[in-house]
Amino acid sequence: MPWLTQLADVAQRTGCPVVEVTGWRTRGHGPQPEVRGIVCHHTAGWADMHIVRDGWPGLDGPLSHFWLRRDGTIYVVAAGRCWHNAPSTSPDHDNSSSIGIEAENDGRAPWPAVQLAAFKALCAELCREFGLTAAAVKGHKEVNRQKVDPHSIDMTAFRAEVARLMKGEPAMATAKETWQHELKVPFGTPENPSWQAGNILVNVAKWSLEQRTTLATLGAKLDALMVANRELAAALAAHHAEIDPHALIARIEAAIEGITIRLDVPDTPAGT
Template identity: 35%
Template sequence: MPEAAERHHDPVWLPEVLRAEKLDVVEFGGWRRRGHGDFEDLRGVMVHHTGSDSATAASIAYGRPDLPGPLSQLHVARDGTVTVVAAGVAWHAGVGRYSWLPANTGNWHTIGIECANTGTSPLAPHRLDWPDAQYFAVVGAAAAIIRRLGLPASRVIGHKEYAGRAQGKWDPGAIDMDRFRSDVAAFVGADARASTPRPAVPVGGYADVLLDRGSTGPQVAELQRRLKYAYTAYAGDVEIDGVFGPETESAVREFQRRTPGLVVDGVVGPATAAALRLRLIPAL
């Protein structure tokens, strides 16, 4: 569980929580010490597009002559690779305003996610030219961060929502931020109002999963690890011992209770496994 004090420090936990979310994470050299000073308190996440499908993590780390890097804390490539570029403050937000931010302070209160994407156009339909791998990596990264911070999905905003009026920003283009937040809420699994099913993982891939009270082995251990590290709020006293006992069952029930569309039965079948994005361990 996040300690209150952690909200006043740089997010050096980024790689850990992103990996717990099953994302492909790269740590860009020097990320821990990179920043324009330290964060005071983290209030949310701001999503951007870089303006180019091929913009690299290095371009976000180093910036450009008129705007030195870091330009964001995270970079998400089109293949879904998430690179942690900086733990300190980055110049991504500029001037603007939003309800839970003092005016023009986005850089000091939000974690920026820069996505290698042209954004297509300000009026492009949702997810046009956003590859699934990239889109769901951004959703997962945002979900992992707000879960860690104990914040709701409403704390994930687009640059256009903050700086649209002030700077004419329209990024991230081809992203309907309400639909994006709904997907984030589904990933967090804690927002009962979210009705969007989790589209990232086809249930078919989990067709053979059936874990319940009394199951044992490495797949149960992976379930426990997933509950403990990615869904900490539900995990209770779960131990990673590969035995599906009462604690594991109650954690599964709690996850099911908080995830729209799941039956609360304490059994991990295909739908619950997909919702957990459980890593499948090949049978020996």
């Protein structure tokens, strides 16, 4: 098989942003002999495209054909063979028979929904290009017993989504992906402008509970105030025959009902 110079075009078909790394068309440890599988990795670091491209002491780059940035941007790194999976437990997923995708992640951080969507879309387009089924997509941890990447991704569910995309059906986010999806929030900070959907839901529930507690406390105080007003009206009537206690109570209650209560709720509760 010649150098895989069509990889940029394949990446473009995903609809994701694509960056062609300078020199990618001639970068590799010789041409790619064949493509029978796709191996999904995480990089175990951040901003590490240069490592995928250049390698590290003792292992020359390129280490994978693609680098997938956290924001879903696809970087085309190499068109030739890459040192991304050896030893392999599958003859269809070693360096000479498979394409590697390195996704930017330190191996602990939650996966952004946009990055996972790009991951699946790229796998789907590669399968189409090379006549593979979704079953050809494997996690590094599935074809190399020494590896754990891509961390926390259920590869069976991942392949099911790749198969859906290959059929032209929209991908469906898993419950976990939805829970971990990040959204910009008005109460965010420059250091932490986005919150996971799960965190937002949990915090909204907590804030709602706090407000219900506050309202219940105010309601109890109001009830106590009404009782005290009735007692006061009765005491005044006992000393002043001309006072109608029922009329006085009605007047006080009407005044209380006419009061507008404003609750000042901070944008970000303390301790959040």
